[in-house]
Every structure is written in structure tokens, then in C-alpha cells.
Amino acid sequence: MNTLLDTGLAVRGLRKSYGGREVLKGVDLTVAPGELVALLGANGSGKSTALRCVVGLAEADAGEIRVAGTSLRGLSGAELTRARRAAAMVFQQIHLVRRRSALDNVCAGGIAGLPLSRSLSPVLFPRELREHAMACLDRVGLADRAHDRAGSLSGGQQQRVAVARALCQGARVLLADEPVSALDPAAATQVMALLAELAHEDGLAVAVVLHQPELARLHADRLIGLIDGEIRLSTPAALLSEEDIAALYRGERG
Numbered sequence: 001m002n003t004l005l006d007t008g009l010a011v012r013g014l015r016k017s018y019g020g021r022e023v024l025k026g027v028d029l030t031v032a033p034g035e036l037v038a039l040l041g042a043n044g045s046g047k048s049t050a051l052r053c054v055v056g057l058a059e060a061d062a063g064e065i066r067v068a069g070t071s072l073r074g075l076s077g078a079e080l081t082r083a084r085r086a087a088a089m090v091f092q093q094i095h096l097v098r099r100r101s102a103l104d105n106v107c108a109g110g111i112a113g114l115p116l117s118r119s120l121s122p123v124l125f126p127r128e129l130r131e132h133a134m135a136c137l138d139r140v141g142l143a144d145r146a147h148d149r150a151g152s153l154s155g156g157q158q159q160r161v162a163v164a165r166a167l168c169q170g171a172r173v174l175l176a177d178e179p180v181s182a183l184d185p186a187a188a189t190q191v192m193a194l195l196a197e198l199a200h201e202d203g204l205a206v207a208v209v210l211h212q213p214e215l216a217r218l219h220a221d222r223l224i225g226l227i228d229g230e231i232r233l234s235t236p237a238a239l240l241s242e243e244d245i246a247a248l249y250r251g252e253r254g
């Protein structure tokens, strides 16, 4: 067995139904440390649901999820929370507290790692957490904006703050659901380049839902295509063909 699959993200046989309709029909997905995988597929094909199951925003009906070497199967309570913290998700809709500083927002990612007594007041994040958060902001190229209100930053900068928050959480698996869909092309390229760096230089396992096959080709190592809750394409990014793209989006459903 490939030992790489024991780290990063490994999903096996993921199934999920909503209202009697199966929207994930046994999805297998692996993302190795150091790899950027792009998830493509028409609206409604199940991309978000798959990622949401990994971080616990949706509950899978069946299947196994391993995050950074730990299977989530059979875990509950604090153990499950701890195992899940190795994965973090960033969204198209950026969830930052706009009136607080970029640094405070990043610190929030690290809070659960602290004893409760030390995390009660977000004004008084402990020094070691603030230093770690600052290093995470530096990693995304925003150390100089640490004390600016998050709401005053551009969309691309806010998305990078959201990535820094995931890093501050200690995530080894980074999931991004259409992280660049709301950004202009220059900011989108910058965010994609950052995600690729985090995979290739820092060794994170990164999975990104994209609606732009061109960006996927440019930045991803491997592409996974979902059609109607099933993986129907898995290819090195360089080999993605126009026919592949046409097939993925042919059966578009709302």
C-alpha cells in the first residue's frame, strides 16, 4: 500500500443522500501531501458536499475519511474534533470578522489549540498565538497588513487571510471551495499560486474546487472530475483535454 495515502487526505466510498436522492455515489479521493488536486464538475455534481463531509459540515452516510493519517471512522466528541482540525476549508464567501484585524482573524484559527481559559477573550490572544498567527500571515504575504481591519482588505487579500487562518489552525489538509470565483483574474492567480506553494513547498495536501479549467491546468497537479456524484475523470493536469472538459459540463444540472 502506498504510504502516502496514510497522510494527506484519503476518502473511500463516500456516500451521501439528501431527501432520498444520492448526491455522492461512492466517491474515492486521495490527495497526497505536496499535491494540489483540482475538483471540477458541473453545478450540483457534488463537489461541495464531498468537501463538506471531510470537515464535518455535512455528515456522510457511508464511507471512510482519513485526515493526516487518522481515520475519522468511529471517532466522536473531542477525538473527532482533534482529528478534523488537521483539515481546514476556505470558501468562496469569505468568512472573516470584518471589523477585527487580519491578525485577530488568523488567531481565531488557532484558538481551539489553547486551553479554554486562555482563549476566552479575543482581545487578549496570548503572545505565542499572536506570533504564530503573524508567521502565518507572513506566509501568505500579508504581514504588513496584520493590523488592518479585515474588511478594509481587497477580496484577494481577505481570501489569503482565510488561508492564513487555516494555517494557524495547523491544517495539513487544505480544502478550498471555489476560493477564486469571486476574485478578479489577477487576485485569482495570486491565490491559486499561494495554494500551489503551500502544497509544493510546505507539503500540505490541497484540494481546490474550481470552475475555471484553465486555472486548474495551470496550478493543479491532478484533476478530478465529478459527474452526478461520481468521479468520472482523474488525470494529470497537463493531460486535460477539451473533450474531458466538454464531458464534465455536458450534463449540467442546477
Ligand SMILES: Nc1ncnc2c1ncn2[C@@H]1O[C@H](COP(=O)(O)OP(=O)(O)O)[C@@H](O)[C@H]1O
Pocket (backbone or CB within 6 Å): 018, 019, 023, 041, 042, 043, 044, 045, 046, 047, 048, 049, 050, 254
Ligand atoms: N443541505 C442540502 N440539502 C439538500 N440538498 C442539498 C444540500 N446540499 C447539497 N444538496 C444537493 O446536493 C447536490 C450536490 O450539491 P453540491 O455538493 O453543492 O454540488 P456542487 O458543489 O458540485 O455544485 C445538489 O443537487 C444540491 O442541490
Ligand SMILES: [Mg+2]
Pocket (backbone or CB within 6 Å): 047, 048, 049, 177
Ligand atoms: Mg459547490
